[in-house]
Amino acid sequence: MKTTLFYGPWQCRREFMNGCQRGCASEGHTLKGCMWLADFKFDWEGSLVLLPVTVKAGSRYGIHHCCCNYPTLPKAAKEVERKRWEKIRDSFRDDWSKKFGEWPVDGGISWPGHHIRDLWHGGNPVEPNNIIPVQPSIHDEFNRAYPACYAGQAPWNTVGPDLPYTDN
Template sequence: MKLAGAVVLLMVLTGSETTQGTGGSGPSPSPGARPAVKKELPWLNVPGGRMKTTLFYGPWQCRREFMNGCQQECASEGYKLMGCMWLADFKFDWEGSLVVLPAPVKAGSRYGIYHCCCKFPTRTKAENEAARNEWRNGMRAFRNAWTEKFGEWPVESGKAWPGHHIRDLWHWGAPLDGNNIIPAEPTVHDVFNREYPKCYDGQAPWNSVGPNLPYTDN
């Protein structure tokens, strides 16, 4: 669920294939899978080579391991699990050379982003507006920092994509936490905002487990 630099760091330092979320290039999509909303970012120079980030967007029902993770996460914080929403997959491709092996190397990693709809407390209207202002005041710097780490923050028709808070501000999501914000394609962001209340209310389909790999890459 978190988008910390650990996945990218492991990929860059070891050059090995790592997976989290969709199983990398292993399993084929489940029957009936459809293409995801896809955004391919430009190559980004990183130590030892270059990296490309490709974004795939749902939302989809959570696979079993994500739902199990949410059961544990909610319980550890003392809340009931209402649902789970698989928001996106980030695919990282890296190519370059390793210090220990001065030869061309290619590697890949995939990272699933999902949200646990625990029965969280909510902010008051004033608290929520304060959190939103914190995000508005810091979002330009946040987008710049994200660009340096993953590639250019997506822009459409000259306007930056919205930043989606994985744990929403209303339910005490952190306004500027790098692990809590992803760029979201505008129409997909609208879907996220529309479906979140259903997930928190324990409504279908977010209250049940979905397929292991619900989309194709093309």
């Protein structure tokens, strides 16, 4: 199994934007924007047990964030949630590595774990499905783009292409 990560941020494709619209509304919130953060590409190669045939397969999974009009946490409450993350960060990275391959590292320093639904807007700091590894420069870019998404500003408030990158 090989996992390849492609990072945005990109405008959400129609499917993601529609899902965000439904998700925000179901929680009693208004959609302000949608940000496509990353694509996980999973490639598998192996042999069938019954036949001596090599088989290749793969799939993709898009990670996106819905910028609903969630209330924000006071600074002190956000810091409490950040401390919860810091307590489990190393064990989280170990668990992630067992499932998807080694947690990315640059120069001996682990990449940050990005909270898809950010802590300031009530994201769960220890929920495995809310955290992905992100290259430090990209993480900074995400953090700069989130306020515009929550403010309903372009380009996050409009639909983008179905696949905004090439991997060939």
